[in-house]
Amino acid sequence: MCGDDERRGAVMVERFGITARMRFKDEHPELFQQLHRARNAGIDLDSVTASSHEMLWWRCPVGHEWRETPLQRRSHAMWKKGDLHACLYCVAPGCLVYSCGHRRFRRSESTFHVLAHPCDKCESTEHAQLILDALDDSAAAAVRLLDESPFYAKFCGKAAETVEWWEEIFPLVEAYFVRMVSVYVAIQTVEHRPTLSEPTSSLLGACMLRILDALPQDCREEMHSAVPEDAGQFHSTHLPGRHTVGVGWALKKLGFDILDTPLPDDLKRRAQFCERQRFSATGELPPVNLADRHYPAFIHLPRDREKGAVSELQGFRAKQLPPRMTALRVALGESSPADTDDPLGRTHVGYARDLTPQELWERGRGIWRFRADHVAASKIVLLVHDKTVVLVASITGLTLHRGGLAILGEPLPDHPLTGKPDPLHTPNPLAYGTIGIP
Incomplete structure (x- = not known):
């Protein structure tokens, strides 16, 4: 029975990566010997895992001391030049090492600096x-x-x-x-x-x-x-x-x-x-x-x-409330043929570069599944292509159709939002919200 239990245990270790297999001392015994016992006092080094992000002290055979994580220590970083056991001080001269243990490499320099202060993020x-x-x-x-x-x-x-x-x-x-x-x-x-x-x-x-x-x-x-x-x-x-x-x-x-x-x-x-x-x-x-x-x-x-x-x-002067208005947004795809039974009698829908404002408006004003109350509450509708406003139009009403509704209104070719980034950008091709007025 004992032999069977041992075999089952070995299989579990192999399949599921039991902690014992993942301990740093087991996977990298030579690197484990470089852990600084005195400076890592109070830490159970035997239980440290190979993927640990805990900043520890290390000491190379020459006597150099520095801080980094076990995960960093066992990595095949370029500065090690193929030697997994390389010391940061010995082979990475163009380097800044901060007191927090983080470092920055400078390929153009040949000097090695150990700084007494932490890096900007740690500071x-x-x-x-x-x-x-x-x-x-x-x-x-x-x-x-x-x-x-x-x-x-x-x-x-x-x-x-x-x-x-x-x-x-x-x-x-x-x-x-x-x-x-x-x-x-x-x-x-x-x-x-x-x-x-x-x-x-x-x-x-x-x-x-x-x-x-x-x-x-x-x-x-x-x-x-x-x-x-x-x-x-x-x-x-x-x-x-x-x-x-x-x-x-x-x-x-x-x-x-x-x-x-x-x-x-x-x-x-x-x-x-x-x-x-x-x-x-x-x-x-x-x-x-x-x-x-x-x-x-x-x-x-x-x-x-x-x-x-x-x-x-x-x-006292009050902060001016930026002018805002409610708007609809329609994201148009590339120009394509309309359905044969298009309720608005169109031959094509979508955006094309050489369309007049009126032609683009006819292609983009419907048919959409907007809520009627959102249309009624909005002042303008934005036609957007490739995350850019290509046309702004007023809203004067709507017509209902079986597949949704079409917006009634007039193009506003000189509107300041034309050519600007979509202010209501969402993954949904239809949007409703409040926007600032430039």
Whole structure:
């Protein structure tokens, strides 16, 4: 029986790659001997796998010491020149080795540099970690800044007049403001700046625009009048102000979502709950789980937002709402013969280079499976070929057909969107949405 068990075990190892076969010491015993025992103290080197990404210390027979992962160590990199056991110091002179273990090869150089600082990415990550470590201690200063800000007072006052369920969603809104202002206070602390790296109006304005995006459409235009003219704009990996994309990228890598993407859903769920309470009597607001979202600890208290220095608002100028309109988009293929029973009596459909605007419009205005309410809500339709707008037309009505509908309207040959990239680009050939007007 023992012999059978051993054979079955060997088969399992061969078929499924049991961990014992994948250990670095078993697959590469000679390289395993180069692991630096003293500098890797506390690490169970016997259990390290051959595909590990853990940065470890190595020592070659000559005495050179460096850091890299087991996966890198066993790779057939070009710098090894065919020798799997090659030492980075011995055979790769044109190289920069950072203190974090990452390296950069420079073929044009013949010198080998060992640097005392980490690479840019690791340095940004270390910097971002310091910022997050200082986040909780920054909450008090962030709340104090909001208390004293006339811009925040104006925004909250306008919201109380405009947004129906403002009192119910306000604690979460305030938590978001504290979260973002705390980041800038933490940056100020870590970088020993005398002031915030972004003007208060610009920083708070960026937060306001984020909140506006989460509010119902009918509130946004009126609320926009409370947003400062110099409002910044948050991007997924970019903080407004004197910050590189690297800092934003590093924060995101550490789990800090600059945009806090669950925020709109949290606000929406609270508003929907309040709306349902018109018809059902009891219940509590749905809980909001802020765990792992880097919201600093602070106590929400009702405050008099009007105590800010109102005199600062004498020259207040609101950020202009960019002109936008609803539009349809149709992506056209290459010119091809129309069906013999085409409802519009066309001989060809699709895009051809030498068509007049009217001819192109006739080819592209139908027949499509658009929703009639989307057509009615839209001002223009964009005909797109190869991700470029080739014609813009007005919408005056529609005609219904068994296979869908055709749009009535007139070509607008001189429209500024003609020749521009498709603003509603999606994989679907049909699209409906809001676009900016150039």
